[in-house]
Amino acid sequence: MKVAKDLVAASATPMVLGILAEGQSYGYAILRRINELSGGELAWTEGLLYPLLHRLERLGYVESSWQSVTGERRRKYYRINEKGLAELAEQRRQWDTVVDALKEIWPGRGDHRPLTAIPPGCQA
Amino acid sequence: MTARESHEELAAQFAQWRQYVQRRRELQPADADELEDHLRDSVDALVAVGLSADEAFLVAVKRMGSLDELSREFAREHSERLWKQLVLTGEPGSTAAGARSRRDLWVMVLCAAGAAASVKVPELFGMRLNEDGAFYGPNFSLFALPWLAGFIAWRRQARRPLIAILAALFALGAVAANVYQLTETSQSVVLTGIHLPIALWLVVGLSYVADDWRSSRRRMDFIRFTGEWFVYFVLIALGGGVLMAFMFGTFEAIGIDPEQFVSLWLMPCGAVAAVVVAGWLVEAKQGVVENIAPVLTRLFTPLFTAVLLAFLFAVVRTRSGIDVEREALILFDLMLVVVLGLLLYSLSARDPLAPAGLFDKLQLALVLSALAIDVLVLLEITQRITEFGTTPNKAAALGENVILLANLAWSALLLLRFTRRQTPFAALERWQTGYLPVYAVWAWIVVLVFPPLFSYA
Numbered sequence: 001m002k003v004a005k006d007l008v009a010a011s012a013t014p015m016v017l018g019i020l021a022e023g024q025s026y027g028y029a030i031l032r033r034i035n036e037l038s039g040g041e042l043a044w045t046e047g048l049l050y051p052l053l054h055r056l057e058r059l060g061y062v063e064s065s066w067q068s069v070t071g072e073r074r075r076k077y078y079r080i081n082e083k084g085l086a087e088l089a090e091q092r093r094q095w096d097t098v099v100d101a102l103k104e105i106w107p108g109r110g111d112h113r114p115l116t117a118i119p120p121g122c123q124a
Numbered sequence: 125m126t127a128r129e130s131h132e133e134l135a136a137q138f139a140q141w142r143q144y145v146q147r148r149r150e151l152q153p154a155d156a157d158e159l160e161d162h163l164r165d166s167v168d169a170l171v172a173v174g175l176s177a178d179e180a181f182l183v184a185v186k187r188m189g190s191l192d193e194l195s196r197e198f199a200r201e202h203s204e205r206l207w208k209q210l211v212l213t214g215e216p217g218s219t220a221a222g223a224r225s226r227r228d229l230w231v232m233v234l235c236a237a238g239a240a241a242s243v244k245v246p247e248l249f250g251m252r253l254n255e256d257g258a259f260y261g262p263n264f265s266l267f268a269l270p271w272l273a274g275f276i277a278w279r280r281q282a283r284r285p286l287i288a289i290l291a292a293l294f295a296l297g298a299v300a301a302n303v304y305q306l307t308e309t310s311q312s313v314v315l316t317g318i319h320l321p322i323a324l325w326l327v328v329g330l331s332y333v334a335d336d337w338r339s340s341r342r343r344m345d346f347i348r349f350t351g352e353w354f355v356y357f358v359l360i361a362l363g364g365g366v367l368m369a370f371m372f373g374t375f376e377a378i379g380i381d382p383e384q385f386v387s388l389w390l391m392p393c394g395a396v397a398a399v400v401v402a403g404w405l406v407e408a409k410q411g412v413v414e415n416i417a418p419v420l421t422r423l424f425t426p427l428f429t430a431v432l433l434a435f436l437f438a439v440v441r442t443r444s445g446i447d448v449e450r451e452a453l454i455l456f457d458l459m460l461v462v463v464l465g466l467l468l469y470s471l472s473a474r475d476p477l478a479p480a481g482l483f484d485k486l487q488l489a490l491v492l493s494a495l496a497i498d499v500l501v502l503l504e505i506t507q508r509i510t511e512f513g514t515t516p517n518k519a520a521a522l523g524e525n526v527i528l529l530a531n532l533a534w535s536a537l538l539l540l541r542f543t544r545r546q547t548p549f550a551a552l553e554r555w556q557t558g559y560l561p562v563y564a565v566w567a568w569i570v571v572l573v574f575p576p577l578f579s580y581a
Contacts, residue, residue: 027158028165046162046188047197050155055201066157076158 003042012044012052014091020062020080021088027053027076053078061087130177134167137181150195150202163188225408231278232404239271239400240393253388258308262301265321268396270294272403273331279407280334293327297571304575311516312575319520323567325350326560328403340550343557348472349406351417351465356402364394418473421466425483425490428466432459432493439500453521456501460528463494467535468556476550480543488539491532498529516578520570527566531559 019025019033027049034044056062061084068074080088138160145156163184170180188194243253251259273290282290297320306313332349333342368386375382467487502525509518538555541547 026161028162031162045193045197046159047194050158051197051201054198058201073161073164075161076154 003038005043008042008044009048011042011095012048013056014088014095015042016049016052016056017061017080017084017088017091020078021085024077024079026078030078056084060084134177134181137178138163141185144191148191148195148198150198155198159188159194228279228404228408232275232400235271235275236397236400236404239268239396242271243267243392243396244389253392258306258313259302261308261313261317262306262320263298264317264396265324266294266298266301268399269321269324269328271396272400273328275400275403276328276407277331277334280331282331282334286331286334290327290331293330294324297324297327300568300571304580306575306580310580312578312580315516315520315574316571319567319570323564323571326564326567329560340554340557343560344472344553346560347468347557348415348417349403351469351472352406352415353402355416355420356405357398360398360402361395364391364398415473417469421469421473422483425466425470425486428462429486429490429493432463432490432497436493436496439497453501453505453518453525456498457521457524457528460494460498460525460532463490464528464532467491467532471553471556474549476548476553478549480545480549484539484543488536488543491536491539495529495532495536498525498532501525502529516574519578520574523566523570527562531556531562 015034015037016030019030025033027046030053031044031046031049034042053062053064057064057078060081062078062080064076064078066074067077141163142156142160145151145159146153151159163181166184166187167177167180170183171177175183246256246259246263247253253260270290273294277287277290301316301320304312304316306316329343329346329350330337332346333339336342368390371382371386371390467490470483470487505518505522505525509522514522534555535552538547538552542549542552
């Protein structure tokens with residue numbers, strides 16, 4: 001199963017902001033982390049990630065700098081800032097609403113409530 | 125393969141990949157660095173699970189996806205990169221080039237201000253812009269072009285002898301414009317007003333080609349410069365027109381009439397300053413914006429060819445002679461100038477090594493139809509001159525016609541031989557650049573010799 005492209009795109013911003021909230025990171029590591037989190041189900045490309053990082057930087061949610069950590073190559077690291085954390089919190093609220101609503105209509109795995117359609121006009 | 129060899133091969137592959145990336149305008153060097161770092165991480169990870177270096181490289185590149193797709197995604201976020209920007213004061217990073225273009229900017233401002241001021245200097249000696257047309261008409265180019273030539277000579281760091289020659293030629297122009305005391309209604313004053321700018325523009329050309337004035341390539345650069353300068357000047361003039369319309373409208377609304385200010389200050393000073401500014405723009409934006417003159421030529425060559433062919437067809441079909449009045453002769457001169465311009469600017473943008481194509485044949489058709497029309501006109505006009513005698517205007521128009529005709533006839537021959545692959549394209553280019561002094565000589569003759577020749581008529 002692969003997650004649909006639209007859904008990947010819609011969840012991209014909170015995903016990246018969430019990963020950066022764990023600590024500063026760089027492109028390749030972010031992609032690897034996404035892979036890890038989704039068990040390889042989320043198909044991210046470089047063409048999605050880097051322009052997105054640049055956009056978040058332009059919007060002022062993240063800051064970037066070229067750094068060389070000892071023993072490694074010089075890399076462009078991205079770091080989330082106050083505004084980015086606020087945006088992440090906002091996105092989280094929105095996603096929680098969506099997820100909660102979906103949970104309401106979709107029966108959980110242990111739940112054997114039959115899926116019965118109620119004909120319109122027959123409630124009450 | 126040893127570890128060192130494979131390491132070198134990998135470095136070469138990365139270098140090649142970078143070249144491909146750098147060709148994309150959407151991807152800037154910083155992006156290339158970032159993507160390269162990503163690619164290296166991918167390669168390292170793949171090598172760690174047991175792939176050889178070049179296998180790992182292939183897989184990593186493949187995973188990154190095609191550059192087309194990648195740059196499309198980048199373009200969506202950085203759409204401004206597809207529009208080349210004119211950077212007036214240099215890139216923030218590069219200090220040497222930045223300092224140079226800042227200096228250019230200041231010298232340009234100085235020259236433009238000098239040109240604007242010099243228009244008003246004659247007023248100190250009692251000349252009035254709106255009354256002394258006989259003075260301002262022939263002299264106008266002398267207020268602007270020396271400043272432009274000065275700016276270009278400064279940029280080229282021209283040597284002393286060249287500067288002396290330029291100064292002498294401008295002085296000669298000043299003498300020609302003022303020594304003959306032509307009256308405002310004479311034909312000669314108009315002719316000087318038209319031909320002196322041409323002569324002086326070619327003096328500007330001398331400052332442009334600087335030390336290498338024999339080089340055909342440098343002269344071609346000057347032709348390109350002329351076309352771009354003209355386009356910029358027209359654009360600035362359009363902007364100036366809008367500015368003036370606003371001034372009239374807004375100031376009249378509060379009961380102040382701005383006409384005196386506009387016609388005596390804004391328009392003359394703005395026009396001569398625009399001459400310098402346009403020249404600076406062409407120099408500053410070289411390589412930043414696609415040259416526009418060749419694009420316009422490409423658009424209009426087929427259209428002009430169609431019109432000229434239709435005209436020829438109509439003349440033959442109706443068997444009506446061309447009614448050659450003086451205005452008509454000037455109109456046909458202008459037609460030749462336009463055809464020559466179309467020819468020159470498509471030459472200037474052409475890859476000299478490309479083989480002859482459809483467009484070259486189209487140009488041949490354009491030149492041939494212009495020639496055919498012009499021969500008809502010339503026959504009429506010589507008949508008329510032998511009947512009624514000559515005037516300065518007729519003589520000048522006829523002379524120009526002959527000069528342009530000679531140029532285009534030989535161009536047509538060269539074009540024909542080029543489309544038949546008998547001569548290289550360079551011959552055509554050399555012919556056009558070699559012809560430039562002919563225009564200069566003729567313009568100076570009209571300015572210097574015509575007034576006494578026709579007893580200041």
